[in-house]
Amino acid sequence: TWSTRPQRILRAVQQSATRGDPRSVVRAIDQFCRHKEWAMNVGDEKGCILDSVVSELNPSTVLELGTYCGYSTVRIASLLPPHAKLITLEFNPDFAAVARQVIAWAGLQGKVQLVEGASGDWIPKMKEQFGVKTFDLVFLDHWKDRYLPDTKLMEECGLLRKGSILLADNVICPGTPDYLEYVRNSPRYKSQYFKSHLEYTKAEDGLEKSVFLG
Ligand SMILES: Cc1ccc(Cc2cc(O)c(O)c(C(=O)NC/C=C/[C@H]3O[C@@H](n4cnc5c(N)ncnc54)[C@H](O)[C@@H]3O)c2)cc1
């Protein structure tokens, strides 16, 4: 009770994972969340779908919305080619502090730029602040009612190019109905649902992969 759940997740990583070994960090968090305390990481089942999308795309620039403890940050960054960059946005300073240490334990701090702040504030500043032209992949896993406004904001800011991929967690549980309706009906996206389960449970959930058509 003295610590927060993210701090207990970090302790599990430091006690069970090998420094510099991203897969052991991922395994340590999954073990802890499956057997000790549930937490809202994308998890091992949906994580495999995430891994396959990243590996197939081989992206140079990735944006993650909602770092939390850095679980999906580590999964994605561990699969990136040498000069690729992952920018991850987190507005809760306590979560950001834990995520930095998890990412460092995995030895991936050189590939990851964790930016503390709100997506709505930072998306318009991506080009000028980080020299980003467009993102090859965006992983959406933050507040579910922000998926649609942030997607429209990324379009408006010219951060998506023909072929950019949006991969969204939790499109069933908790659910993102307005976002799903948009990407599935807009002529500017080709969307595909990957059925899975809510992390560490038997409830249905899934990832929606949407290609921006320009
Ligand atoms: C009913 C019900 C409840 C919960 C679940 C289970 C369940 C399962 C899941 O996989 C989930 O992803 C979630 C979920 O709620 N995720 C929200 C995740 C937020 C993180 O992102 C951060 N953040 C939120 N908005 C922003 C923002 N604009 N800019 C920057 N960071 C932001 C926060 O600081 C958190 O670090 C919930 C299932 C069903």
Ligand SMILES: [Mg+2]
């Ligand atoms: Mg999620």
